[in-house]
Amino acid sequence: MSENILVIGGGPAGLNAAVMLSELGVNVALVERDSFLGGNPKKFKYKFLFPDMQPADNVIGELIKRAESGGNIKVYYSSEVSDFKENGKKFDAVIKSASGSETKTFDSVIVATGFEHFDPARDAKYSYQLFDDVIDIKDLERMMGENNFVRPSNGKPPKKVAFILCVGSRDRHVGNQYCSRVCCTVSVKQAIEMREHFPDCEAYIFYMDIRTYGFFEDLYWKAMEEHDVQIVKGRIAEITSGPDNTVVCKGEDTLLRGPFEIPFDMVVLASGMEGGPQSPEISSKLGIELDEHGFLKPENVTLSPFKSNKPGVFLAGACTGPKAISDSITEGAAAAMNAYTYAVKNR
Amino acid sequence: MAIEKHDKENSGGGRPVAEKGEHIVARHLIEDDNIKEEKNLVIDGVDVSGRWNTFIISRVNSEFDRSFFEEIKKTVAGSRINRCWQCGMCTASCTVTPLYRRFNPRAFIYMMQLGNLKELKKYIDVAWRCVGCYKCSQRCPKQVNPAEMMEALALVIKKYFPEEVKTKLKLDEEVKKIYEDMIIGHGRLDLAKLHTYAIQKSGRTKELLGKIERDAIFKMVKDGRAFSVLRLGKPHNWSSSKEAMENYLRKLNTIENTEAGV
Amino acid sequence: MDKLKENQAAYYPGCALLTIDRAYNNSSKLVSKKMGIELVEIPDYNCCGIGEMKSKGAASMYMPLRNMMLAKNRLGSKNLVMACSVCYHEFSRSIARVKENQNELSAVNEIFKEAGEFNEEYIPDGEARHILEFLYNEKGVEEVKKNVVKPLKGLKVAPYYGCLYSRPSMYTFTDKKPKMDNSERPRFMHEFLEALGAETVFYGNEVQCCGGRNVVQDEETSFTLCSQTISKAKKAGADVIALICPKCAGALDVNQPKIVEKFGKDSELPIVYLTQLMALAFGFSKKEAEFSDMISEPLKVLNEKGF
Amino acid sequence: MAIEISNRLGLANVKSDYIHTAGRKLEDIHERLLELEAKGEVKVIHIKEENKPIEAETLLGWKKKIPTNKLWHHKSCGQCGNIPGYPVSLLWFMNQMGLEYVDERNQTSCTAWNYHGSGTSNPVGLAAVAVRNWHRAYELGLFPLFHCATTFGDYKEMRNLLVENKELRDEVRRIMHKIGRELVIPEYIVHYSEWVHVMRFEIAKLKKYDLSSIIATVHPACHTYKMIPEDCIYDKDIYAGKRTAVSTGVMLALGAQVADYSTWYDCCGFGFRHILTEREASRSFVMDRKIRPMVREAHSDVCITQDTGCTTTLDKNQWIGKAMGYTEQVPVMADVMFAALACGADVFKIVQLQWHTTDWRPLCEKIGIDWKKSEEEYNAYLEELKAGGKTVNLYEYPKS
Structure with a gap:
């Protein structure tokens, strides 16, 4: 008899976990709240992934294909775990979907519920939603994905674009003190794409620190040295309406120590990652810990970042904190290995 | 708007004429260029001379050029x-x-x-x-x-x-000019001439007659180095190089050609 | 003109060495010859640009590269040896830049074409070599030791490399090629001096700038920097400072009376060229080494020490 | 240019489906106040049924009850002297609507100008003054309504400090006992502009003129929306919930156009210290940072404010702008004054624009108000007074 393992969340981490378990011969129940697999990258139609600019479909599409064609994976679309109980070393879960509820016993569980993009509308100073030409990175990703990269206000190509880093991150005011890790890299990636698309459109990045860690740094160098993307040190304090249908970014140039108010055709807010409402929900439902940042808390952040505090329940991907897609995929595999070991041991 | 002129400087009353923006309490915090003030000004028949019309101009940078x-x-x-x-x-x-x-x-x-x-x-x-x-x-x-x-x-x-x-930057500019004239014009550098020109340009001609300079010149005359300077000469057929460089500079489509008029 | 023989090297003197810094020029030739290499001046040389041409685009590279063309064309030598660090910098800069940048190379060749002096295009296949690096790598420390007949025992020397012998490595290739000196802590002069039997002192300003570039229009800066260097060397117990650049000599030696006038006796110390000390140790007379050319009067201390 | 102006005009009307989410680290002081009351630590001036409250949403999505009746008017120092039409317009509206209030004469200054202007104050002193005034409303059985933005900001701050610090409460209680009063804290600190905001549709019912051709620019007072910002009214339908809704809300309800301008967030230049000792900074700020953008970018017919200091500073400093080539001029008045004009209040006797420096007559003409007639009546009244006639109350007092 083969093992039964529950994977909650069909994003990069959950997909990879499910695929790996399936290859081991495990029966996988993959519970996805949306009507499609692929998580945020699919939902917001990410076009190219950093660091090598490969089409997102090469990665996400491939994972979905493997999951959908894997014989041992049962995907529950538009569904959720509505009830969850421990049953000795095993777990009884009720999976609720449009077609009704199903109760099953699982040997172990992988939580891969992912993250939510910070909603920049929550930080009024950025005037997101107020000005059409203020968008955020997920909007830009979608616009690029749909090949519709123009100024939302008038449909014309922009001549001057600002990228604003650390929106909703590293900001006690909005309640998020952590760094979202990928927004810097995503922003330089988008600036490059933009410059390739509109060579005569100027790109400026307003930053406090640029955190393109590891080899992502290559993209940052490329943005500056090959695409003349200009970085300006200073966080933007407010965005107001400017002359000729522009939006004005007001900030302090901390390197020259002086105020600036620069009009732009378009502003892209690098909104960060949050645990989202699903994190506290899954935390209370499964009885696993939530950290002070609103993400799920690993048992030991260094030694076992893929284990929850509850034996048999494992964590993977951005549900434990902001991370790049590649890291999520890696964690999916790590969690799969651990969930499998647990299941086999307690058979 | 009518402006009436009072010649306060020569009124001889002994009252000192106010410096621009002098009465601003935090005057030292504001750069000169950012203060505007009319010494004598009457608007709509009201005398608003000096401190009554002072304005502080914003120092906000509003353009990335x-x-x-x-x-x-x-x-x-x-x-x-x-x-x-x-x-x-x-x-x-x-x-x-x-x-x-x-x-x-x-x-x-x-x-x-x-x-x-x-x-x-x-x-x-x-x-x-x-x-x-x-x-x-x-x-x-x-x-x-x-x-x-x-x-x-x-x-x-x-x-x-x-x-x-x-x-x-008068002196810097002139010294640079001397250098360029020599380098491009003659193809070689006459250090003695450069030194004397520069001292002359900085208005310190007297220094050339001072003890230190005199000793140095005397020494070089004595040991013969002064004459080697005179013998330095020009590279053969330098004028073709000179013209080629000048043409190049004139054709340049950058700010480098702003000083091309050598 | 005849092509070079073996044991001969094409040599670029530069404006200073042919005139007021003849001591450096002549001593360089003397010691090179003694070590087995004859320095042959390229005919019809022109000024390297002495750093004053950098804002003039490719023209700044034409100046030194014309000399490289002369070496190849007239003497059949791809490489060119020089003793002045400023010239060395201008040459290496131009070669490094045109090697890396095709546009700059074509711009330089445009000027060559227009001047019409040579019938060929410039190809960046040669190197500029500083006399110190050249003798160190071609002949080596052992060759120096072999030639010493009057060891400089008891002479404490502060080696002063200045800026452009070792910096920037993107032009000079210091740190890069296996046999090149270190850009932050050069050692070649130290090794030479020790081979001569002299003692080197550590004083911290070995690669500090003398401000020589601005010395004519901005004495203040140069005097301050020189005073720091001289007084540090003096404090470290040096009898003399050894140089490898005529521009440094202009700042440290020629201006020394003025520096002393301004900063006092702490800033007074004899200045010599490395090659003068080498010539002395190799058995040439003080007259042949032309120590009397130096304003800072090194003869006094050399006599006192009995050399 | 046309695109630009239409873009600016549309902004105040941008709607959003965005639901406010509270920042995780902020605590609702209102809840803590009620906890203290439950423990018997303080007395609270509650908003009762008879105050006919209307609920509004604040920056973080919290609910704030705004009382609309049985109010105690805490007026502003500079207002009555410099802009008398300001409080009068507000009382005029309440009279029109038949609301009960007390136009208090036994009120003290909040002393917060001193606090902001020179820092020569202390929390105990400030809190004691605040509580003294709150208690006055309390003993009359009314809910306090504050006219001045600085009072509003200061009292919000004092309320928070009193709730958070037992030592401060004890000290203030001791002082209150000395003057025969008690420590009371209002459930909410309410600014008059919030009253105007929640009553804006009632006010609009009284409208006499078509205002659709009027372009207004709103200057929000720093002390209304920047001090204790979580306590200010925001509305999903006004500036997409991104900027405080007061003043803009009533202008939209009246059918006027509100235009955006680049320096919306900026201070008027009053600056507390500056208006006292550095008028150069104040006047420069007024012309360079506020009036010029309002006129050049938004083609504004009127600048709408919500505070004493802002109204005075923006109005009185425009004339001298001419000295440095600032030719832009725009009349300045509080939201409630403009609303009163729109609803037919007398220009001279009620709204009292004659005390304003910047020319307001073109605005009246554009609205269609016969200011000349009003002026004649007013002058006749003055003549009457000179001849020994009896003064009449230009606005009614409440029936006692």
Whole structure:
């Protein structure tokens, strides 16, 4: 008899976990709240992934294909775990979907519920939603994905674009003190794409620190040295309406120590990652810990970042904190290995 | 708006004439250029002379002028301006910064990147103090070559602030001219002539007759080196090189040709 | 003109060495010859640009590269040896830049074409070599030791490399090629001096700038920097400072009376060229080494020490 | 240009489906106040049924009850002297609507100008003054309504400090006992502009003129929306919930156009210290940062404010702008004054624009108000007074 393992969340981490378990011969129940697999990258139609600019479909599409064609994976679309109980070393879960509820016993569980993009509308100073030409990175990703990269206000190509880093991150005011890790890299990636698309459109990045860690740094160098993307040190304090249908970014140039108010055709807010409402929900439902940042808390952040505090329940991907897609995929595999070991041991 | 003139300076009443913005409590916090004040002014029949009409002009930077960046990027010396990320390694390495508070290559590069001429103007007098020791270029993690960026900066200042160059950088400009005349014009450098010209240009002709200079000249005359200077001469057929270089400079489509009129 | 023989090297003197810094020029030739290499001046040389041409685009590279063309064209030598660090910098800068940048190379060749002096294009296949690096790598420390007949025992020397011999490495290739000196802590002069039997002192300003570039229009800066260097060397117990650049000599030696006038006796110390000390140790007379040319009067201390 | 103006005009009307989410680290002081009351630590001036409250949403999505009746008017120092039409317009509206209030004469200054202007104050002193005034409303059985933005900001701050610090409460209680009063804290600190905001549709019912051709620019007072910002009214349908809704809300309800301008967030230049000792800064700020953008970018017919200091500073400093080539001029008045004009209040006797420096007559003409007639009546009244006639109350007092 083969093992039964529950994977909650069909994003990069959950997909990879499910695929790996399936290859081991495990029966996988993959519970996805949306009507499609692929998580945020699919939902917001990410076009190219950093660091090598490969089409997102090469990665996400491939994972979905493997999951959908894997014989041992049962995907529950538009569904959720509505009830969850421990049953000795095993777990009884009720999976609720449009077609009704199903109760099953699982040997172990992988939580891969992912993250939510910070909603920049929550930080009024950025005037997101107020000005059409203020968008955020997920909007830009979608616009690029749909090949519709123009100024939302008038449909014309922009001549001057600002990228604003650390929106909703590293900001006690909005309640998020952590760094979202990928927004810097995503922003330089988008600036490059933009410059390739509109060579005569100027790109400026307003930053406090640029955190393109590891080899992502290559993209940052490329943005500056090959695409003349200009970085300006200073966080933007407010965005107001400017002359000729522009939006004005007001900030302090901390390197020259002086105020600036620069009009732009378009502003892209690098909104960060949050645990989202699903994190506290899954935390209370499964009885696993939530950290002070609103993400799920690993048992030991260094030694076992893929284990929850509850034996048999494992964590993977951005549900434990902001991370790049590649890291999520890696964690999916790590969690799969651990969930499998647990299941086999307690058979 | 009617303006009435009172000749306060010559009124002889002994009352000192107020300096511009003098009465502002925090006067020392505001730069001169940012204060506007009419000494004598009557509006709608009301005397609002001096402090009654003082205005403080905003110092907000409202433009990033990228054309400027493009201009510098085209020059040989400034071609790597897009690389600079403002880490400050250049200023940290600098030989001159410890001597002159306002000399900051990192900031100069940034002003050029953003086309912030307003700010750059404040540093014209010190911006040419680079000694060309290349410590910055040696250590720059992105090989921006800040030492040569200072050459691009000089070009920029020359093009955009010709008046200030005439007043604040008169000597530098003249010495540079002597160098160029010799180097391009004659193909070789007459060090003795350069030295005397420079001292003359700085208005210190008397110094040439001082003991130190006199001793040195006397020594060189005595040991014969003074005559070797006279024998230096020109490279053979130098004029073809001279013309070729001048033509090249004239044809250049960058700020490098602003001083091409050699 | 005849092509070079073996044991001959094409040599670029530069304006200073042919005139007021003849001591450096002549001693360089003397010691090179003694070590087995004859320096042959290229005919019809022109000024390297002395750093004053950098804002003039490719023209700044034409100046030194014309001399490289002369070496190849007239003497059949791809490489060119020089003793002046400023010239060395201008040459290496131009070669490094045109090697890396095709546009700059074409711009330089445009000027060559227009001047019409040579019938060929410039190809960046040669190197500029500083006399110190050249003798160190071609002949080596052992060759120096072999030639010493009058060891400089008891002479404490502060080696002063200045800026452009080692910086920036993107032009000079210091740190890069296996046999090149270190850009932050150069050692070649130290090794030579020790081979001569002299003692080197550590004083911290070995690669500090003398401000020589601006010395005519900005004495203040140069005097301050020089005073720091001289007084540090003096404090470290040096009898003389050894140089490898005529521009440094202009700042440290020629201006020394003025520096002393301004900063006092702490800033007074004899200045010599490395090659003068080598010539002395190799058995040439003080007159042949032309120590009397130096304003800072090194003869006094050399006589006192009995050399 | 046309695109630009239409873009600016549309902004105040941008709607959003965005639901406010509270920042995780902020605590609702209102809840803590009620906890203290439950423990018997303080007395609270509650908003009762008879105050006919209307609920509004604040920056973080919290609910704030705004009382609309049985109010105690805490007026503003500079207002009555410099802009008398300001409080009068508000009382005029309440009279029109038949609401009960007390136009208090036994009120003290909040002393917060001193606090902001020179820092020569202390929390105990400030809190004691606040509580003294709150208690006055309490003993009359009314809910306090504050006219001045600085009072509003200061009292919000004092309320928070009192709730958070037992030592401060004890000290203030001791002082209150000395003057025969008690420590009371209002459930909410309410600014008059919030009253105007929640009553804006009632006010609009009284409208006499078509205002659709009027372009207004709103200057929000720093002390209304920047001090204790979580306590200010925001509305999903006004500026997409991104900017405080007061003043803009009533202008939209009246059918006027509100235009955006680049320096919306900026201070008027009053600056507390500056208006006292550095008028150069104040006047420069007024012209450079506020009036010029309002006129150049938004083609504004009127600048709408919500505070004493802002109204005075923006109005009185425009004339001298001419000295440095600032030719832009725009009349300045509080939201409630403009609303009163729109609803037919007398220009001279009620709204009292004659005390304003910047020319307001073109605005009246554009609205269609016969200011000349009003002026004649007013002058006749003055003549009457000179001839020994009896003064009449230009606005009614409440029936006692």
